[in-house]
Amino acid sequence: MTDQTIITARGVTRRFGGLVALDGVDLDVPRGIVQAIIGPNGSGKTTLxxxxxxxxxxDAGSIRIDGKEIFRLRPNRIARLGLARTFQNIRVFSNLTVLENVKVAAACNTPMSMLNIMLSNGTQRQREAEIESTSREALEIVSLAARADDRPTQLPYAQQRLLEIARALASKPKVLLLDEPAAGMNMTESMTLLDTIAKLKGKGITVLLVEHNVRLVMGISDRVAVLDFGKKIAEGAPSEVQRNPLVIEAYLGRRHRHA
Incomplete structure (x- = not known):
């Protein structure tokens, strides 16, 4: 690992009974880029x-963030090291406003002693101001500032997915993992997502993206890794990966086998 690499994975293996979902996957993610992971259904992307x-x-392997081993650490410990993620299923509080949803996430990631939580003192007010500022900045990044006082249920589906990203940003991550963020989006909504990802990169956040929309991936990613049946079969610049015979076979060959 070099100073320019923020995620290093070696030999990552995951089994579910007799199924090998990840088979010795290696991955190096340079700092500050958009790295995509693509592959056919069941290739191991979300498992990674x-x-x-x-x-x-x-089950086996080594995973490091900024040189720190995180293999088998709990999610909250990993989050403290600067990693946040979204999920395929939207996870928001429908009874809170858009802003309050982000503030809850920000509050969970802002250290505070129990004494200061109980007492309304200067430290508490400073913390509340920081949470407010962080939350509104996150909404600006995802273009939801104008919907701050709405309920998530009032947002179109695509904006609910952007709210998920804003909640993840509230932890001020170094690395943001996005799991199929464009799912269910039309072309216009996907372009808004592309703009959001570009903003994240501009702020120095490393984005690791799993996405089925190959056109979107090729348009925003600096590097692309391809999984097939749990193995990494290719990695490189988008233009290189698109021409790789193994990648073409993984996508087109599988379609023919299931036709």
Missing amino acids: LNALSGASHA
Whole structure:
């Protein structure tokens, strides 16, 4: 690992009974880029995100963030090291406003002693101001500032997914894992998502993206890794990956086998 690499994974393996979901996957993610992970259904993409975030531990291997080993750490410990993620299923509080949803996430990631939580003192007011500022900045990044006082149920589906990203940003991560963020979005909504991801990169946040929309991936990613049946079969610049015979076979060959 070099100073320019923020995530290093070596030999990451995950089994579910007799099924090998990840088979010795290696991955190096340079700092400050958009790195995509693509592959056919069942190739192990979300399983890899789960291993990186601690949502489901790998059975073997090594995973480091900024040089710190996180293999088998709990998700909250990994989050403190600067990693946040979204999930395929939207997770918001429908009884709170859009802003309050983000503030809850920000509050969970702002250290505070129990004494200061109980006492309304200067430290508490400073903390509340910081949470407010962080939350509104996150909404600005995802273009939801104008919907701050609405309920999540009042938002179109695509904006609810952007709210998920804002909640993840509230922890001020170094690395943001996005699991199929464009799912269910039309072309216009996908372009808004692309703009959001570009803003994240501009702020120095490393984005690790799992996405089925290959056109979106190729348009925003600096590097692309391809999984097939739990193995990494290719990695490189989008233009290189698109021409790779193994990648073409993984996508087109599988379609023919199931036709």
